[in-house]
Amino acid sequence: MVTSTDNFFGNSLQVHHDQVFALSNQIEKLKLTSYPSIEISNFIKELSNICGLLLKKFEGISSYSDIKLYRQTFNDLQKIVSYISQANITQHPMEVMVPAKELILKFGDETLFFTQPLWILNYAIGDVWSRFSNSINKLFPELVLDSKKKILIQFPIIHKDDVLLGCVMGHELGHYFDLHSGLNMSATLLPQLLQHENINELKNYLQLKITNTAIQLDSTQEDRLKHDLLLKILGENHLINWLKEFIADIAGILLYGPASHFSGDSIFTFSSLSENGNLTDAYSPTHPRSSIRSIVRLTTFNKLGYEQNFEPTIQDTIDVSKQKWESAQTYDSINFIDGNISNDLVYRLILQKESYRLIEEILLDNLESIIDFVIQKIPDNLHYSSITFKELVPKLSQKISNFIPPNELLNKPVDSISILNAGWHAYISYKEKLSDNLAENEQDYNIREVINNLVKKALMSAHIHRRWNDVSLNKPND
Amino acid sequence: MLLAVDKRNDLVTPENKLERLYLIQYLMEVKESIENQTFILEEQLNTIKSFLKSGKAHYEGSFIDFPTLETAEIFSLLSRSLTTEQIVKFSIKENADYFLGLINRINSIDRTDKTTLVNFISSLINNLSVQNTETPRNFFDW
Numbered sequence: 001m002v003t004s005t006d007n008f009f010g011n012s013l014q015v016h017h018d019q020v021f022a023l024s025n026q027i028e029k030l031k032l033t034s035y036p037s038i039e040i041s042n043f044i045k046e047l048s049n050i051c052g053l054l055l056k057k058f059e060g061i062s063s064y065s066d067i068k069l070y071r072q073t074f075n076d077l078q079k080i081v082s083y084i085s086q087a088n089i090t091q092h093p094m095e096v097m098v099p100a101k102e103l104i105l106k107f108g109d110e111t112l113f114f115t116q117p118l119w120i121l122n123y124a125i126g127d128v129w130s131r132f133s134n135s136i137n138k139l140f141p142e143l144v145l146d147s148k149k150k151i152l153i154q155f156p157i158i159h160k161d162d163v164l165l166g167c168v169m170g171h172e173l174g175h176y177f178d179l180h181s182g183l184n185m186s187a188t189l190l191p192q193l194l195q196h197e198n199i200n201e202l203k204n205y206l207q208l209k210i211t212n213t214a215i216q217l218d219s220t221q222e223d224r225l226k227h228d229l230l231l232k233i234l235g236e237n238h239l240i241n242w243l244k245e246f247i248a249d250i251a252g253i254l255l256y257g258p259a260s261h262f263s264g265d266s267i268f269t270f271s272s273l274s275e276n277g278n279l280t281d282a283y284s285p286t287h288p289r290s291s292i293r294s295i296v297r298l299t300t301f302n303k304l305g306y307e308q309n310f311e312p313t314i315q316d317t318i319d320v321s322k323q324k325w326e327s328a329q330t331y332d333s334i335n336f337i338d339g340n341i342s343n344d345l346v347y348r349l350i351l352q353k354e355s356y357r358l359i360e361e362i363l364l365d366n367l368e369s370i371i372d373f374v375i376q377k378i379p380d381n382l383h384y385s386s387i388t389f390k391e392l393v394p395k396l397s398q399k400i401s402n403f404i405p406p407n408e409l410l411n412k413p414v415d416s417i418s419i420l421n422a423g424w425h426a427y428i429s430y431k432e433k434l435s436d437n438l439a440e441n442e443q444d445y446n447i448r449e450v451i452n453n454l455v456k457k458a459l460m461s462a463h464i465h466r467r468w469n470d471v472s473l474n475k476p477n478d
Numbered sequence: 479m480l481l482a483v484d485k486r487n488d489l490v491t492p493e494n495k496l497e498r499l500y501l502i503q504y505l506m507e508v509k510e511s512i513e514n515q516t517f518i519l520e521e522q523l524n525t526i527k528s529f530l531k532s533g534k535a536h537y538e539g540s541f542i543d544f545p546t547l548e549t550a551e552i553f554s555l556l557s558r559s560l561t562t563e564q565i566v567k568f569s570i571k572e573n574a575d576y577f578l579g580l581i582n583r584i585n586s587i588d589r590t591d592k593t594t595l596v597n598f599i600s601s602l603i604n605n606l607s608v609q610n611t612e613t614p615r616n617f618f619d620w
Binding site: 076 | 489490491494495496497499500535536537538539540541543546548549550551553554557558561562565566567569570
């Protein structure tokens, strides 16, 4: 084993010390910025403390294996700092985050959300802290860390003020509840899905090649080996990835109602339109085809009783979406997943139209039970009901059509999800009315922007109103 | 993420290399204790047992959580850590059962079983050290 006696150790240590020092300087700069909540400032102080301890470590450790351990800690820390470096108040999508935070709070999770704007059309979510802090606890037991989860939400910066498109957050929260809340929905469902009979048929698309002539496989062994390999391949690739998206889509509708559908569909359509007006679709290792996801959303609507609750204009928009995805043209492609067992055997799963269909069928055959499972796992008090939609949303939408923020009904603050749905309802139903009623000197305003502004005002006002009511209710008796 | 482009990612999955390093440390300590016939901490044995049980359950269609790794990854690690002979002769579940049996009677296993177990743990350590990357392309004439 190489130890601190070799000639390069001092230099190696210095190199690492310099890197940590450079990061420490950057963290100090981040401390001077304003953030949407004091908790983010506190989190940055916590990162600064970890960096300080790392710096000290690189002044006195004595083996290369320790350098490796602390260097990995540094790499992870730097990644978190990069995530939080743009979480400042000016780039934070304040209103988009209001409903998301309310839902997490209702769930009972103590979570710090922070955002990172991106210049690509991409939403992403993840817990960047729990795993790292577990390791830090072992590394620096003297440090008392905040145990709250730290959830990063990456969002397209061009959507910062488009709260209607921000309803994609319903889908992202679906990932949160699946992967970061302890509900483990996709992990629980995956082994069951792998028992599906299509695994047998997929064996026809898995090729084995023995490269060691000493090995002979009889038909039973080959069959079992193919089965085991398929469990491995599908559990690491398409099936699990697509299942996670199914769950997030279902949860999106469950938490955000039709607004989740409209925002998702809007982005899918933007990305998929071809020159001839058709929608194009593609198989991706990470996401199911958009046309399949349309089925997922519509089946969820039916399960949740929305079918009978849409007004004709809204139903028409949903039907158009359904039809355009039904006629979408899928780009056929052939892909391979290759692997090997030692140097003795190589395998290849051929992914083409028929094998993709078999994988999709595993999910679609289980769609009803996946929806039931998600509905049952996510607590009832977080569900947005079709009855609430029917009772509140048309009335709130009418307010928007008269340029009134939809924050209250009968002097009571409205819930955030109904406000978002009212925004979409108005955008679909009253675009022309709003446009006709704009004053002459306001014709430059974009109707989308008008609705977004009214919805944003309503989200903040209703949020403050609810907080005020809560304070009044909890006020001690004089 | 929602885009209809080929390479998409809407999950921020932070690196778990540090956790892997700790898991590797556990496994190395267990391996060395078996080799040197020294005392093995109950906690370390339980870690391996939970790992194997989680992989076995995955095969059987049920879910047993293992805190630091996804169960699909555990199953994959198992499949990659078995020898060709093991994987050809028995299912991954049967292999997991076999190693669980060995660990349950760790103090009374014979030399051959001890070697098999040590080799398996070494292989697990190697595979854990390699981050799960894209599968390598086999440039064979299929």
